[in-house]
Amino acid sequence: MKELTYVRATDAAEAVAAVTADPDARFLAGGTNLVDHLKLGVATPGSLVDVSGLPLTEVESLPDGGVRIGANVRNSDLAVHPLLRHGFGAVSRALLAGASGQIRNQATTGGNLLQRTRCVYFQDSSTPCNKREPGSGCSAIGGYGRYDAILGTSEACVATHPSDLAVALAALDATVVVLGPDGERRVPMGELHRLPGHHPERDTTLAHGELITHVELAGSPVARRSTYVKARDRASYAFALVSVAAGLELDGEGPDAVVTDVRLAWGGVAHKPWRATAAEDVLRGRPLDAAAVREAVDAETRHATTTDQNAYKPAMLRGVTTSALTTLAGRDLA
Amino acid sequence: MTATPIRPRSMGTHLTRLDGHEKVTGVAAYAVEHALDLPERPLHAWLVTSTIARGTVERVDASDALAHPGVVQVLDHTSARRLAKPDDAELAVLQDDAIGFRGQIVAVVLAETSEAAREGARLVRVHQTPAAAPAEVVLDDGEAYAPEVANAGHEPDTTDGDVDAALAGAAVVVDATYTTPHEFNSPMEPHAVTAVWDGEHLSMWDSTQSVHGVASVIGRALGLERGKTRVRAPYVGGGFGSKGLPHAPEMAAALAAFAADGRPVQLAVTRQQMFSLTGYRTQTVSRFRLGAEPDGRLLALSHDALSQTSRYKEFVEQTATSARTMYAADARATTHRVVPLDVAVPAWMRAPGEMPGMFAQEVAMDELAVACGVDPIQLRLRNEPDVDPDTGNLFNNRRLLECLERGAARFGWAERDPEPGVRLDGDWRVGTGVASASYPALFMPGNTTRIQALGEGRYAVSIGAVDIGTGARTVLTQIAADALGVEPGRIELSLGDTELPKATVAGGSAGTSSWGTSIVLAAQQLRADHGDDPDAGVETTATSEGYPDMENLALHSFGAVFAETRVHRWTGEVRVPRMLGVYSVGRVINPTTARSQFLGGLVMGLSGALFEEGYRDPRFGHVVTQDLATYHVASHADVGDLQVEWLDEEDTAATPMGSRGIGEIGIVGTAAAIANATFHATGTRVRDLPLTADHFLT
């Protein structure tokens, strides 16, 4: 790999200043994604500023029942934290559905959100890829497409965002706290990641040098009654084909209970975690049954663009969404 | 002299793996871990590969690479040593400017560290010119031809009776096409070599299944005199066939060693490069036709197999050979066709031929069982041949039915409701399936063993066999002990070095059979020449030229695989909570290591059934799912309750130990059993591997 300088940051503001000043610098956290990219020649930074030693390692409860998660909290620790397990089941389950035990021990909250696509062409520097090399073309279009996006794609890029955690955070309206050269700013989770448009090289709305310091979640009934369902090519240690983070609040009991609030976000379908607001709208205010779920999912996937290789995704989204809502409703919807 | 059967004493017992301690404590040194044995600090080699599938290398511009700190040298086709015999195109590395596939070695960077070598490789600029004719890289691009011979010397085509007429007259016909994708051996230890050229001798530590094979092939191509190439492989982290023959990286390491002129060179192939350079199982397309009486008795059986080969070197997967021996049918035809493409050459992968061929055959048999309304085990019983349909020879020890029946009893088959798609347990649709397994009992002549008496009943036993992780070191010690009538602790076994007597490859499930027979022969010769208590220093060397009577007997192992699958009703995801394999393999020499071979075979079969798929990009020509995050093999969570058992038997017609090979049969039939179980669970018949979730969405 390319020779580079390595600095261990001891202060967040200094880390931000160091990276901001050098267009060739990158933050390094757990390294489970970035170090692969260094080896593959996908990323060729001139210097690394290691932020994994910054004291952003606490999970604190907030007065409103929410939590504030330090960017350096490891995926494995966050997954089993009592505050998350009880108040934000979708987050806990999403984390446990990701990667492997070893990788979760190493991976951080901030790094997880900013991991890059697993598109096979992005990772193969012998092929064109607009995300890796703007303007070179998109090899995924017309190539291997089993994992490609079906919503919000562009002619420039059809990649999906691979994070499971991000999907759960999108469903539960998390806020990402970011430190930049001009101080702190708060980014709603739905605005952190971008759709590819003409600039697939930009995964997020963060500026170069902006550091994620915390993620905040507000407590709510939908968060307490939330889960995550992920369909994948093997039982463990595989990225999502599709996934859903769902939260549900019902008024009443049994089949007549009316949906007062529902949250749905999908993974494996877009360049960002896909908040299925059209589907939520269909479900809100009516009793939950299989037909309603189907209608809701269909409303959201109406504009999906698929190929032979990922044509299965809308049906699989119906599957995971039905499965998640069945679990949350505590009764069979079929 | 020929070996005669020996009495089991250590054989059949659970002798603990002799090298287990070295392995789990990290002391065992693998191919690029021999730095302490080297005369000098090694240089690190990194491969630069082509990024077009067909064309020529105009120029390799190494200026940036050479300017990188630590980079010492860049070899290309203008500077690498010329081979004396470049007739094997796969091994004619850096010999000319031709590019035959994407991912071919076009330069080798040598540097002081592996990081510098890797960066050097990134900085090499290869100017390539695509050929005027477009590259042909997928089956549809090219045209099939009939090869002269299939892998392992098999006839490509056979005909017996009139299949078309028999099919036309059959009451029940199954006519379907089954496919298997590109599969990659993916051993834990990537292909890796340490090589040193001292001006006269080429020494290699290689991750190989055959030290003598590598030495003779590489030495001959380089024009080195016999005995001037030494290859050692004390420990090997798996091969599954991909290390059975030398591939291009071994030659690249040898050429780099010449260029380094005395300095050792270490080369470890990356996981991604393994997808182009170290062999794979070709995709296969099998049209299988069965014609039967209403009760399932076969009248006709035909298997037409299509696969791919490379344009520069032929490899023909023997996909249809198992159809020649498995079941009785008066009319039978098998064919092999291959499409030559601008791709890396396929090679051996665990049970070449049987794995994809028996997938097709055993799913077709399940379809026939359903069509006839006959239980799948009954169906196989009704089609049991009296003699081997292929050779007309008597089977020596065909106990397929016992495997099926014993497995059925243990698996609870009798309670099975044949109706597909009717069992739901929570969110899971449940089904069970069965398939037969078979693998020929192969024997390789020409293995030599030297036994030296060390006094006090101790013996040094030497043979250049390789333990690729299977437990050969342990099992051969047991065989030597029994052949000499001493305790295993009295045997000092040496293997994995061409300085030792010549041995054949750890492959074809023939290693233990062939090496073991040679050890038995040498032991019996030693006893014949020097009696029961030879003086220390007395030694005997013997070469086994034959043992089993292949002329008159059909020698095969058999098995039955049972699987339960669960298919998620919402997502289509498939799980295999339990599998059972029952095998007839002759004597099991070491139940512990044997069990691991069967379990490993079943897991690999499960992996092939559900996950493994190399996607070759039709535009670029290389496999783009080229790492273990995108080319999925089974993870722990995918493996449920696996049970293995074997019939208590010995087969002294096969080997003097009474054993047959066991390395490959575990992967045979497994994918079919799982596919059949998914049909039983869902009512959806999937004929294409892998059985991914999208097939089962409703």
Ligand SMILES: Cc1cc2nc3c(=O)[nH]c(=O)nc-3n(C[C@H](O)[C@H](O)[C@H](O)COP(=O)(O)OP(=O)(O)OC[C@H]3O[C@@H](n4cnc5c(N)ncnc54)[C@H](O)[C@@H]3O)c2cc1C
């Ligand atoms: C084989 C494999 C399987 C996997 N499977 C899954 C899976 O199923 N689901 C899933 O969700 N993930 C999966 N992962 C991905 C894994 O979750 C990520 O690699 C990990 O979360 C990244 O975290 P990290 O701390 O190691 O990030 P790093 O690799 O250190 O960094 C990743 C990126 O984030 C940037 N960065 C890191 N921290 C900050 C910060 N605080 N502020 C700003 N920028 C920052 C870095 O500059 C870099 O660009 C898998 C990974 C592997 C290797």
Ligand code: SF4
């Ligand atoms: S989909 Fe996006 S990441 Fe993949 S090749 Fe196209 S541009 Fe690159």
